[in-house]
Amino acid sequence: MEQAVKKEEPKTVTDYARAIFKGAFLPIAVFLNRLGIKPNTITILGLVGHVGGAVLAALGYMTWAGLLLLVMAPFDFLDGTMARLRGESSNFGAFVDSVTDRYSEFFILGGLLVYFLEHANREGAMLVYLAAAGSLLVSYIRGRAEALGYDAKIGILSRLERYIVLIPGLVFNIPVAALWVIAVLSNVTAVQRILHVRRQAHAARTN
Numbered sequence: 001m002e003q004a005v006k007k008e009e010p011k012t013v014t015d016y017a018r019a020i021f022k023g024a025f026l027p028i029a030v031f032l033n034r035l036g037i038k039p040n041t042i043t044i045l046g047l048v049g050h051v052g053g054a055v056l057a058a059l060g061y062m063t064w065a066g067l068l069l070l071v072m073a074p075f076d077f078l079d080g081t082m083a084r085l086r087g088e089s090s091n092f093g094a095f096v097d098s099v100t101d102r103y104s105e106f107f108i109l110g111g112l113l114v115y116f117l118e119h120a121n122r123e124g125a126m127l128v129y130l131a132a133a134g135s136l137l138v139s140y141i142r143g144r145a146e147a148l149g150y151d152a153k154i155g156i157l158s159r160l161e162r163y164i165v166l167i168p169g170l171v172f173n174i175p176v177a178a179l180w181v182i183a184v185l186s187n188v189t190a191v192q193r194i195l196h197v198r199r200q201a202h203a204a205r206t207n
Contacts, residue, residue, distance in 0.1 A: 025074060029081040039083040039093070043100050046075035050104035054111030057170065058118075066170025069108070073163065076101065098139075101159060105135055108166070112175055127179035134186025135162060141193040150197045155189030162186060 032042070049072035056065035079097060083089045109132045116124030138158060145152035157165075162182050169178020 025077050025081050028074075029078055029085055032078065033082055033085055037082075039079040039086070039088065040096075042075050042079040042082060043097060046072050046079070047100050047104055047107075049075070050107045054107040057108060057111035057175075058114040060115055062170045062173045062175055065108075065111070066167050066172075069163070069167050069170065073167070102136075102139060105159065105162070106132060109135075112179070121176075124176050124179065127176065127183045130183035131162075131179050131186060134183060134190055135159075137190040138186055138193065141190055141197070145193065145197045150200045152193040152197055154196050155192045157182065157185040157189045 049068060053065045053068045053072070056062075056068060080089070080094075083093055109128050113125055113128040116122075116128060134157075138155065142152040165181045166178050169175050169181075
């Protein structure tokens with residue numbers, strides 16, 4: 001079996017965002033822990049909030065859906081911070097968090113799909129499909145690569161960047177424009193990661 005070349009993982013937008021907002025979220029995480037709220041509760045609340053956003057999007061209330069997602073965004077940082085403060089960080093917790101993130105994203109895309117189908121908007125429906133496929137591949141490629149010992153933490157449109165595009169698209173009621181960006185660039189990101197893993201595999205064979 002080929003051995004991957006180990007390199008320091010490149011920093012992503014998510015890493016930089018966590019570093020920037022760490023000071024803001026830390027006191028909130030401490031406060032929530034003192035109230036006895038568990039990190040898993042925050043994770044579930046975030047998921048429920050996304051379901052609410054999906055319902056709003058399906059009903060055509062795009063601006064409200066975007067605003068709700070904006071409110072839910074910090075939950076993605078808070079649950080992990082709370083778990084670390086409690087000394088309860090674990091691989092399984094990280095696994096559950098990642099799976100919940102995927103469900104949250106697909107709920108929102110599902111809400112948009114329902115809306116576009118109700119309005120016979122074929123362009124919108126196809127863009128939701130392409131955005132979902134790209135988002136899934138971006139996550140799958142990284143997970144599969146890391147399971148084989150490769151690094152795939154690169155690309156121009158990981159989950160945080162997708163939300164940076166999607167939330168304003170909903171708030172300003174231009175979901176189709178946002179979906180065009182996500183549909184194209186998420187699949188570009190998938191290709192970037194495939195090529196990145198390929199280079200590592202080739203480098204491993206020559207060493």
